[in-house]
Amino acid sequence: MLDLFFTMLVPLTIAGVALYGALRRVDVYDALVSGAGEGLAVLARIAPALVGLLTAVYMLRASGALDLAAHALAPLLDRVGLPSELLGLMLVRPISGSAALGVGAELIETYGPDSYLGRVAAVMLGSTETTFYTVAVYFGAVGVSRTRYVVPAALCADVTGFLAAAWAVRLCFGT
Amino acid sequence: MTMTVIWTGMVVLSVLCSMATGQQAQVAAAAAEGAGAGVELCLSVAGMMCLWMGVMEVMRRSGLAGGLSRLLRPVLRRLFPSVCRDREIMDSISANVSANLLGLGNASTPLGLEAARRLSRKSPGVASDALCMLVVCNTASLQLIPTTVAAVRSAAGSGTPFDILPAVWLASALSVGVGVSACKLFARIWRN
Numbered sequence: 001m002l003d004l005f006f007t008m009l010v011p012l013t014i015a016g017v018a019l020y021g022a023l024r025r026v027d028v029y030d031a032l033v034s035g036a037g038e039g040l041a042v043l044a045r046i047a048p049a050l051v052g053l054l055t056a057v058y059m060l061r062a063s064g065a066l067d068l069a070a071h072a073l074a075p076l077l078d079r080v081g082l083p084s085e086l087l088g089l090m091l092v093r094p095i096s097g098s099a100a101l102g103v104g105a106e107l108i109e110t111y112g113p114d115s116y117l118g119r120v121a122a123v124m125l126g127s128t129e130t131t132f133y134t135v136a137v138y139f140g141a142v143g144v145s146r147t148r149y150v151v152p153a154a155l156c157a158d159v160t161g162f163l164a165a166a167w168a169v170r171l172c173f174g175t
Numbered sequence: 176m177t178m179t180v181i182w183t184g185m186v187v188l189s190v191l192c193s194m195a196t197g198q199q200a201q202v203a204a205a206a207a208e209g210a211g212a213g214v215e216l217c218l219s220v221a222g223m224m225c226l227w228m229g230v231m232e233v234m235r236r237s238g239l240a241g242g243l244s245r246l247l248r249p250v251l252r253r254l255f256p257s258v259c260r261d262r263e264i265m266d267s268i269s270a271n272v273s274a275n276l277l278g279l280g281n282a283s284t285p286l287g288l289e290a291a292r293r294l295s296r297k298s299p300g301v302a303s304d305a306l307c308m309l310v311v312c313n314t315a316s317l318q319l320i321p322t323t324v325a326a327v328r329s330a331a332g333s334g335t336p337f338d339i340l341p342a343v344w345l346a347s348a349l350s351v352g353v354g355v356s357a358c359k360l361f362a363r364i365w366r367n
């Protein structure tokens with residue numbers, strides 16, 4: 001039953017949105033195409049960053065540095081239920097969105113999208129944001145330099161998101 | 176600049192580490208492989224990402240996004256008690272949050288910055304409690320349908336790329352809840 005729901009979720013959403021738009025006399029096809037064009041623009045903007053970052057990530061992984069760091073931190077991460085393979089993802093997530101996407105996609109590819117690790121990586125990507133980048137954009141734009149408690153509060157949310165991602169995947173799928 | 180430090184650090188560390196572990200050849204091959212993987216990743220997620228951005232645009236033009244923002248108003252009044260009487264600020268905040276929920280990244284940032292600009296006019300130079308709340312809400316992921324992640328999963332061969340939705344909602348809700356509570360708590364103890 002749940003399987004059918006997720007199978008139908010995408011087609012039903014698309015059909016529902018199109019029908020609603022058409023009934024509201026929106027030029028649905030024109031909106032769809034112009035939105036899709038924006039999607040291409042986003043991809044063009046992040047592609048160079050992904051090339052650069054995946055180069056560095058692949059090099060770091062091949063050099064064995066990530067294994068060493070994960071090995072050193074494994075006992076600590078184990079204790080809170082976080083797989084140490086995801087350390088790199090958790091480190092870059094608050095700093096750069098495209099780097100996190102690159103590292104996450106690499107993990108999902110390596111361990112398989114439907115494995116425990118692949119799912120936790122996906123949920124981490126889906127339930128956290130690029131904290132430091134966002135803080136910098138907002139406070140930079142309004143010229144506020146005294147950010148008070150924003151960074152600690154946002155980091156509390158990020159750490160919760162990471163812990164909750166592993167927990168929620170165990171809850172919904174087992175390990 | 177931050178990314179310069181991080182990227183250079185990663186590359187230099189790999190070279191140093193490869194000398195220590197004797198994996199120089201692997202690192203050399205990985206550099207070429209990684210660059211190709213960056214382009215491959217973009218191409219493999221392109222179709223699904225464009226499709227979803229298109230669907231989101233239909234939602235925006237047909238007024239679904241505006242309806243969502245009206246639904247949110249009662250909740251947001253509680254999160255921003257100090258400015259809830261200011262109609263313009265509340266309008267831009269609810270538009271920002273609903274764009275975030277729908278994953279309209281390009282629309283949500285300008286709306287959020289507009290709200291932030293109005294909030295900062297009331298206390299120049301220092302972040303007010305309302306501004307802190309707005310920024311923390313924007314650093315947490317509110318997106319209901321994480322389309323990019325689903326595109327990556329589908330590209331990696333998952334038959335049901337959206338089956339992580341309940342887990343994503345659960346983790347996002349906890350993360351946002353903790354962020355909002357931390358804001359409310361810190362606002363009380365962080366006087367100045």
